[in-house]
Amino acid sequence: MRTIDDFTVPKEYISPENKYIGGIIREFVDEEVMPYRRKFDEDWKELKYARDLLKKAEVGLGLQKALWPVEFGGWGMGSSDYVGVISMRMFEELGRGDTALSLTFGANFWAPLAITVKPHINRELCAELAPMFCDTNELRLTCLAMTEPQGGSDIENVDAEHGRTIQTTAELDGDEWVINGHKIWPSNSGEAYLYAVICTTKRGSRDDKDIAYIYVPRDTKGLKVGEPYHKAGISFDANTDIWFDDVRVPKMYRAWGPGDDAKYFKEVTNWGSMAGAYSLGPMINTYEVLKDYCEKKTFHGKPLKENHAVAGVLSDIAMDIEVTRILGYQYGRMLDRPEIYGDRWSPEITAHGKIFKNFAAERAVDVSNKAMDIMGLYGPDRDHDMEKNWRDIKMTQLWEGGKQLGQAEIARYFYECETL
Template sequence: MTFDLFRPTEEHDELRAAVRDVVEGKITPHAAEVDADSRYPQEAHDALLATDFFAPHVPEQYGGVGADALATAIVIEEVARGCASSSLIPAVNKLGSMPVQLGGGEEVKEKYLTQLAEGRGFSYGLSEREAGSDTASMTTRAVRDGDGWTLNGVKTWITNAGESDLYTVMAVTDPDGARGRNITAFVVEKGDEGFTFSEKERKLGIKGSPTRELIFDNVHLPADRIVGAEGEGLKIALRTLDHTRVTIAAQAVGIAQGALDYAMGYIKERKQFGKAIADFQGIQFMVADMGMKLEAARQLTYVAAAKSEREDADLGYFGAAAKAYASDAAMEITTDAVQLLGGAGYVADHPVERMMRDAKITQIYEGTNQVQRLVMGRKLLA
């Protein structure tokens, strides 16, 4: 693969500048308050919707702007640079709707991708308390009921639950069927009778993005809510993650960039022993390592985004690699940013402590980094 195949174009650079303006003007100023109050970043939601950055991946035929995978990654990266919680708005809208885009029939796509483009958020319901990495062991059930289905169960760790209007939910439809081939994907709407949410989880980071359980108590779903064929749900779910792990890598890159930017500004101003601490060689070595890891993460993420756009056969490997490397790098870079600020980095007066807390989840969700290494190892050995 040559560099030209994944280098951002002039249009990508213009997009980055446009998103950065929106973030600096309407999102970053609220980031500390959003974190402190654990509240949904409505200001970011409104600003992203007004500028077509809410769900940029939606194809033009469904009312979206049809941004390619790299453009979508750049949007998420730039929003995460200012507020990680806010970056989950476009990221989760892609995650929730990608099963529809990959596996849904034309009627399902027309109905729900159009609604997403109009501003109805889309979340993703795969995990359960006892079915995290082992998704095939899920217990949520959908049983045939006349022309439709009745859904019962609980989905856990659902990002933006309660704020999103639409949910792609995986459920077992054939309890006696072959493991992993007995799961079907459905779209559930927020207003469906019997569909409720738990209280919000109290979290270490991304506090502005609500995480709740989805609770299904005899929720009736019409037959046209199925995404793809019966029994193909887990296959669609795993294909989705191949694409959306790129967005988590982009989020991690953005968080790390925000932390490095802030730390560099601080060390240029902070003086000890009569000179800026940026003049000390030990500090310069730290910054050099941070910048090196960040740029390596960014380039790997952009390669994976290009493969996502083309749906290359090796996307699974590169999506896992980008997600694992970028999130590990973000955790290291944000931790070092706190260190560079010393005691100041440990208090909420400066954003790097928030960025460090936010970075941690990127190593966990959409598949832990241990699972990513399993994915990579198996693909290398295949």
């Protein structure tokens, strides 16, 4: 019997752990997510399922320790040569159960990346922050706070804007950073225990040295978060406002310092393009839903899949999943091998990453629309899973600067555009 495992994975360069970790997550999703996922939308405010499930994954399976170095109680995945391809497997498996679960989990990886991934592991700061995640049985999420009310794309557009539009300020006062500003929409923002805050040390500056990447623990005085937003989908993710009102943190909470913060922020946004896997997960689930539906549902006395017009569409969907999966593993591999493919913060990696992210989101939107067409009345029926995938998938196009920033970054590299 054909399954989702028949879509190609580049076996010659995935790590031995891929199968092991992937298997554990597949089982987790089948047992803990699939039976309950139709209830996630109603849970957007209370986040009861979200907290419970995330605790089982992050604490129960130990995933919240994954990136932190071994000497501070973590798994040391940041030192692995396979972190990109393993992330790809984890994100697509989680996304198969729920797009937002995958996003929430991926976002939890995101904020610590600047200080936990080789060759830039900040051991002093890891010693300070890792115990929050590794020496506890509590769920501890992190959040990368970039977007502001005046716009998120320009802040993520480091190569063109160099931090010019960031309004959240960081001012050094003795041995402390004092942060003031307002962030909106970050994943995990309502629930996080540690925030990585993108600030400027000089408003309006186009100098990368003024971009600051500063960690702020949740219980710091002056930090306030709002209520979770009520959204079209991605309900598992507690997106909300964060206000910083004279928030003080030790000087050492800045990831690296002038210049390097901008460089590693760029790298972190390039890791963010692995979000293509958050779009792939629900595409793979769409294959499962459609395979089952088109075998059981009949038309002209035959299973739906045995009709040429339907089979043609099903074939296009399989083609999209196959290509997206291969592209995702290739991008993960590129992040794992900077000595072959270039620095992770380089414009070429940005362009290749945005190709994966934009392509995956666009194919996912198309696949979910086609599935809705094939499923007729069962498509919008909440008992048949497709409409949830459909709503969630549309939102995967909107984050990380949206589709247009990705297009600008791809064109900038491949066509050597000078003004974008």
